[in-house]
Each structure stands twice: as structure tokens, then as C-alpha cells.
Amino acid sequence: MKALVYQGPGRKALEERPIPKLAASTDVIVKISKTTICGTDLHILKGDVASCAPGRILGHEGVGIVAEAGPGVTGFATGDPVLVSCISSCGKCEYCRRGMYSHCTSGGWILGNTIDGTQAEYVRIPHADTSLYRIPPGADEEALVMLSDILPTGFECGVLNGKVQPGNTVAIVGAGPIGLAALLTAQFYSPAKIIMIDLDDNRLAIAKRFGATATVNSRDGQAAAAVMKLTEGRGADSVIEAVGIPASFELCEEIVAPGGIIANIGVHGTKVALHLERLWDRNIAITTRLVDTVSTPMLLKTVQSGKIDPKLLITHRFKLDAILEAYETFGHAADTKALKVIIEA
Secondary structure, eight states, rough: EEEEEEETEEEEEEEEEOOOOOOOOTTTEEEEEEEEEOOHHHHHTTTTOTOOOTTTTTOOOEEEEEEEEEETSOOOOOOOOOOOOOOBSSSOHHHHTTTTTTGGGTTTTTTTTTTTOOSEEEEESGGGTOOOOOOOOTTHHHHTTTTTTHHHIIIIIIITTTTTTTTEEEEEESSSSHHHHHHHHGGGOOSSSEEESSOOOHHHHHHHHHHHEEEEEEGOOHHHHHHHHHHOOOOOEEEOOSSSSSSHHHHHHHHHHEEEEEEOOOOOOOOOOOOOHHHHHSSSSEOOOOOOOTTTTHHHHHHHHHHOGGGGGEEEEGGGGGHHHHHHHHHHHHHHHOOOEEEEE
16 A cells, blocks of 8 residues: 655655554554645654654544454444544543543554554554544545544644633634634634734634634734734733744743633644743643544534534645645645645545
8 A cells, every 4th residue: 555654854755555454353444535634744754753753654634434343343344434533542541531532551642653644545543443433424524534633632722721711812823724723613612802823824814714803923023912902911811822833832921811821732842931930920821732532523513513614724635646745735834825635545
């Protein structure tokens, strides 16, 4: 089969690999029909994710058809259409019983990280009964790819951790796919203001179409002052960091209101300054999280009902043969205006 393989920092290649085999009775093999590229894949390529070793097939998102199911799998059978969760969970360990599937002792974020992932024609899914979701009849597969990771990530790590509430002011730093997913799902809770901050005017224009009440281009270094002006000097109650670099996190520290929350989503590969000299008396909280995908069933119903349309995030489509071109497009989003790309296997 064809697969996109990480070869070390800055290097990747489309290679021929053997079709994976069942390794445990609770595994399934999924024939991937559609997958995508995540910002986390770019972090891996930068060398920010030490757990991902050269030789790994990347990818942790996708939809497909069950090609083979192990004898211990009870919820899925050959031929079933399925959504692959970015998080694999056994459902039995201490962390899974607490709903912290991302810290499953034999799972968590392993696809495209510590085991081979979804940017291939086939993928092995461990703990299949608790790591896959059946695709409802008539569902739009492209839209559902957004439910593998970015929609639950934006919602859980940003909106839920940020405790977005009716009437609140929300500031989202980063208008990439994850930030826009947080923007879409923050509107479940009717905040009074959602301020989107980014360097890219095109993405800010999209954020405005998606429901942002105000946008701030941070290129001039005056983003904090602009947010303070928009909030009458108070700052934002919920500040969502959706980039993963020191400058974006430190901006969050500048714009959080007294009693507010900084909810980190970004994948950070270098240390960030925590300015306690300014924040020690502000009654704020800082949260971190890897998505647990506990919200995926709810989001599936929400998408099916038409209350939210994650397909709005898709800007480009490629065949698997052209996945290197897809990476170039996704990695140069400022020039290509890319958000999410769909790759058809």
C-alpha cells in the first residue's frame, strides 16, 4: 500500500509499505477512504514531538471501511463504514474510566505518533470497539473527517476548558483550523463577543464569516492593545491559545481578564515564559489538555442535525498520490489560503 512516512525532522516521503495485520483480537484493519493533515503533523516534521520516530506512517484522522475485524471486536464487522478517532482508548484503565482517554495506558494519541497512522491506504486500529464510530447512513464523509480531531479538540481543549459561558468575552489566538473549530463550537454557549486574533487577513475574514464578532491582525505587535480597546480595558474571560508558539501564549497572558481562563490547545515545542509577576494576583487559571474525544458522539449528532457544518473548514482536495503536494499546500497556508485539506486514498 502507499503511505506517507516521516523520515526525520524536515523529511517525509510517499512509500510502499505492507498492508498492516491484526496484532490483537480487539484490532480492526480499516481501508481508509479519506484522511487529512493536522497541524500536529507539521509539529512532528519540525521535530517537536520526540515520541514520533523516523519510519512512522503519519496521520491520526480519517474515515473508511472495516476491511478486517479481530475475533474480540463486537461492535464492528467487515464492511462497516467508520470514523477513526485520533485517540485510541481501551475503555478499562484508570484514565479511561475517568474519561481521560488521551491518557489511556495502552492507547491515547498513538496513531501517527507511536504506531502507524491514517495517511495510508490501510491502518490498524487498536481497541476498535472504543476507538471507532459508526458512520450514519447518508452522512457526508468529508465533514466527518473533521470529527476525528479538530472539532472535538477545539471544543474540549478550548471551549470546555476555557469555560465559555453566555455573555462572556472570548478571545481566540490563532485562526487556523483548530482556532476556527473553537470559534464554531464556542457559539454553542452564546458568548457576547468572540475576538479572533491572527497574522493572516484571509483567515480573519473567514473567522468573521464563521461568527467572530471582531478580528485583530497581530502583525503590528499591537494585538493586546486592540483587544483591550475592544473590551473596554478589561480583557477576555476565556482566552484560547490555538497556535503553539511562545509569542501566542504570551499574548494570551496579556489579554486575559481578572478571573479569566487561558485554555491552551497549541502543541508547544519550546519553553514559554509564564509572567507570574503580572498574573499572580489576577485570579486566573491556565488549563492544558490533549483531546479526549469524549464529545465526539454529541458532535456527530450536532453535525447530522445541521446545527454545525465542519465542511466549511475544507479548502483543498488531493489524491493520496499527491499527498506531498498536499503537505506543501497545507504548510504554506498564508500563500495558498489553505485550512483543511482532504486526501482521498
